[in-house]
Amino acid sequence: MRVKRSANILVIRETPGCLWILGVFFAVIGTAFVYGSLGGYTNFDEAPPWVLGLHFFGGICAIAAGYWVLFFAPITTVIIDRNKRMVSIRRKGITGKTDTEFGFDEVGRFDVFEEFDSDGDDVYTLGLVLADERNLTISSLSSPLESDKRDLAFESNQFMGKQMPSYRNADRETEE
Template identity: 30%
Template sequence: MRLTNVGRTITLEHTPGMHWFLGGLLIVVGLVGLAAPVGMAADAGTLQAWERVAVAAAGVTALLAGGWVCWRAPRTQAVLDLAKGVGRIEHTGIGVRETIEFPLEGVDEVVLDHGKDDDGGDVYRPALRMRDGRMVLLSPVWMHHGPQDTVQALGRALDRPVARPALTR
């Protein structure tokens, strides 16, 4: 996660490259798994029907898992224009293009959302709590490290308090 502050414009960018790498790797494995039983493998002719189906099923599973990983990790760019008093967050990914705009005067506090991963480790994601109570995620992707310093810098730039709520998941 990268934060830049140029003049009176704050830009926060998050590109989940490792998620995309893992998803791409699973997609490649899935494609190979689908192609192998239909002739790509040199010994494909020696496979029995159930073996072909099993390899193809594993390929489809890997292909779907890779697509799901990439779909769940969009690139995020948040631009907070302090001069105009407007914030814009864009999430761009596979089949996803979402833009959220909001007035900066509606931001109540900067939040370091905190949760636990499947292994019990701490994960974080930055968010803004609006005066009406809703949370606006600056990145939908949970991170093991990185956003703590970004959230502190964002709180200072917006002149808003930083909160760390109780575990959310």
């Protein structure tokens, strides 16, 4: 996540480029397998039907996996504007664009949400806790390092005047 800061605007941008490359790779390879199994292979006449069926099924699975990766990895931009007293969350992906805006009074704080990956290990995402205590996950990319997300949450809260700067130091002292 990249952070750009001016006097009255803080912009946090997450661009999951590596995931997009992986998703496109899966989709392209899967398309080649489907195309080949439907008659695109030069030795199509020599291949047994079960091999062609296996290639077709594998290709469809690869296309679905590539689309799934692309679907769940949008560009996420968080704009905190002190002049307008607004927090804007914009997501752009292959399914379109969504914009969500909250006034400073609707935002409780930025926080780090702990989740578990498929192996049961802790992963952390940046999130927003609204004033009515609802949680909204902002980041589509989880990180095994809590400190990366915690620093973003701290900076965002400090920029909005929601939390005192000693918040970060208190966490580090308890870890030692």
